[in-house]
Amino acid sequence: MQLQKENEEALHFFAFYDVLTGLPNRRLFLEKLLQSLEHARVINGMVAVLLLDLDRFRLINESLGFATGDQVLSAVAGRLVAQLGEQETTARLSSDEFIILVPNVGSVEAAGKMARHLLETIRSGLVLADHELSL
8 A cells, every 4th residue: 555655646646746856847847837827817916937948958968977967957946946935936948948927026127027036146257166157
């Protein structure tokens, strides 16, 4: 019985989460987005969706290796999650893209301010495998 429960939990994780970062995947993000849009429609509110793409990430994989690239992705995921509250959802969209859902955002300006803050968080230096990286 315990093994069956563990298998079900593992299947759920693989279906809805990114294995590398532990973030929600595209499928779970879309479910949360649809729920947030419906809620916003009911209360006449707004939802923000922020897309973050790591420029020249391919160069990190090519020059420093995929293991370092994976560390960069995990570090970026950790930084994003650390800056956001429980209401927001950060997901890994593709290899070097992250997407952030901000339900009940107060205004376009508030979404812009959050986006600028997240960019600054990502741009701060990252040291991995004795390499200082700038994203």
